[in-house]
Amino acid sequence: MDSQTLIDAYDTLLLDLDGVVYLGRGAVPGAPEALRRAEERGVRLAYVTNNASRTPAAIAGHLSELGAPATPADVVTSAQAAARLVAERVAPGSAVLVVGGMGLRAALRAHGLRPVSTALEEPAAVVQGIAPDLSYGLLSEGALAVRRGALFVAANADSTMPTGRGELPGNGAMTRVIAAATGVEPIVAGKPEPPLHRESMIRTGAARPLVVGDRLDTDIEGARNAGVDSLLVLTGVAGPLDLLTAGPGQRPTYLAADLSALHRPYTAPGRDGGGWTCAGWAARWAGGRLRLEGGGEPSDGLRAACAAAWEAAGDERADEDAVKDVLASLLRGDALSGGPSLRG
Known part of the structure; x- marks a missing residue:
């Protein structure tokens, strides 16, 4: 660029x-x-x-x-995407059992659907999203409805979610309860x-x-x-x-x-002989391992290293042991200390 x-x-x-x-x-x-x-x-x-x-x-x-x-x-939100997905598959005004929070309920109402909390309402669908107060009772109601034929939709399939305390269980982990109990996999609305x-x-x-x-x-x-x-x-x-x-x-x-x-010009890696360069860094794949030399802005080094690793791996994933040697160069000092994940 x-x-x-x-x-x-x-x-x-x-x-x-x-x-x-x-x-x-x-x-x-x-x-x-x-x-x-x-x-x-x-x-x-x-x-x-x-x-x-x-x-x-x-x-x-x-x-x-x-x-x-x-x-x-x-x-x-994934709640809005899930609500549209359900609205396109069930009759207008249908009852939908919500295994989740207010975001899902509001999104369903916006599409003319009726949020409920029990399988006794004979819901046409079950929609699950993460909520801090998610209970065994609500998960049980969702499982009962899915077993009776209700459409099963998950707002997302994230196994974890990042917080200031670390990664906590996400909606993908919680949907396994209903999926395991019913043998039915949900249709996922969220990324990817x-x-x-x-x-x-x-x-x-x-x-x-x-x-x-x-x-x-x-x-x-x-x-x-x-x-x-x-x-x-x-x-x-x-x-x-x-x-x-x-x-x-x-x-x-x-x-x-x-x-x-x-808000800065983006320095993209470029092909250079048998490797890749980006600003002051040079990366190449040699002897079955990733090599990185040079110095400067660590993000430039990471771009060069990724280009070399991805080229070598092709349609596969690069082996972790073959690339981890470059991390010491990238993470030296506080070069990439902008967030909690930058040291792993």
Whole structure:
């Protein structure tokens, strides 16, 4: 990319929340400022989250408290994608058993569906999303309804979710209760499946979107599935080792330490003889191992290293033992200390 900044090529940012804009209740350092600058430049901000527990209004309120520009209309949730998916498959006004929080209930009502909490209501569908007070009783009601033939939809399949205390069980882990008890696998609405991206495009009308996320298996894979560009920021779940060993379906278009990279020219790795270079770094695959030499901005080194590792791996994943030697060079001092995942 030339002297333009990274953000210049896009009209809309489709931003993940947990691990990108905030961790728990607190902002990722520098994220609100980067988003305000993007909005000032006329770029549309859409907050696209797999978390179905809260309403768009509650999420927008939280973002505003952190200093990020947001209104309820800027928030797209897996609950909204799940509600549309259900509404397209059941009769208008149908009862839908909600194994989750208020975000799911509000989204279903917006599509003219009737949220219920018991299988006695004979629901046409069961929709499950993460909620802090999810109970055995509600999971049991969901299992009973699914056994009786109700459509089973999961807002997302995230096995974990990042918080300020570490990674906690996500909705994907919780849906295993009903799936194991009934033998029925849910239809998934959230990333990386297409329904949430479709919902985002419907709501934003984006022509040139950039997906921004912190997870390879949801954000980046979802962008690849949708055929759009992606930016992986190292402030949440994915770390350098995850990137170096990423399979072809989870390799981002761009990678950076944090959202401030949106406002700088992006230095992409280039082919150089038998290896790859990026700024002051040179990476090559030799003797069955990844080699990295040079110095400078660590994110440039990681870009060069990923290019070499991905080329060598082709359609497979690079072996962890073959790439981990480069981590000492990348993580020397506090070079990549912008977030909790940057040291693994």
